[in-house]
Amino acid sequence: MKSFVSVPKARPGDRIAVLSPSFAAPSISAAVHDQAMRRLAEGTGLVPIEFPTTRQLGATTEARAADINAAFADPRIRAVIATTGGDDEVTVVPHVDTAIVRNDPKPFFGYSDNTNLHHLLWGLGVPSYYGGSTQVHLGAGPQVDDIHLQSLRTALLDGGEIELTDPGVSEDYGVEWEDPRSLTEFGVREPTDPWTWAGPMKSVEGRTWGGCIEVIDQIAIAGRMPETEDLSGKILLFETSEEVPPAIMVKRSLRSLGERGILAAAAGVIMARPPVSELRKPVPSSDERERLRGAQRDVVIAEVQKYNPEAVVCVGVPFGHTRPQWILPHGGTIRLDGAEQRITADFS
16 A cells, blocks of 8 residues: 655745746736735745746746755745646656655645646655645635635645535636736636535545546656556546546546546545636537536546446536635545535645
């Protein structure tokens, strides 16, 4: 059975590294980034520290990895958070010095393309936190969403358990960062639907593994997946990106994970509420958005149940590419209760 180290919590006054391991979002809007830095400091009591490539568009993979190495090597840095996701982090992680990470493990926050770094940490037995993007969830909009700040503070500072709840509204994306309104307005928010539960009415608990499905595909092709036996009894976390992959592509990815034995090994699966509209494209009608979410929901449940009818499944949870966003433990523990239809995340 794979073992995980205990990662110490930060304390107010400690430093938190703000990195761009993938896309340097602050290069698009310094104003959103600067607001995020203020809110991060005010909301946590930590001191944000930028590194050379945090605002550098087009930085090399080696330079971005050097910032990761420097952040983990600096004993004054007690946590690391990504500005946003991106596209090419699969080329960055080979340059990360795993000995440095093992020597001083720290909580890492990010989602989307940062699935790459989460998987590297998971392989080292270092738990992290799936979610958190300074540019999206801290800097943009009139304020930080309550559930995001609660889970950020709990993961960084306080520890303990949180029962995940639905905020009742959701947006697929916000106002474009170049637009001054991005500092004061949310994107278009709509009411959410109840989460969908499937599988047996029982409670399962386990460490988590997963991330953005499109990135997991890259990790698998690159030959960096964990051993299937290490995923026995785990809770799988899956989500899809703002590129809005159709349900058939999600089905194929899950089917491949099923053929690999990963779905059968798991105790439960949590699938995020997916974005179904895209920036700078016409917004689908309400009926079409409902159809797209329903199509993804149906293939997720069908594929999991095909390979593992004993798995507890919940679809529609607000994490990943959605806002408001819960930050979830990755390599930490989640309890998925199909009988009570409750999800509890342990941030200790």
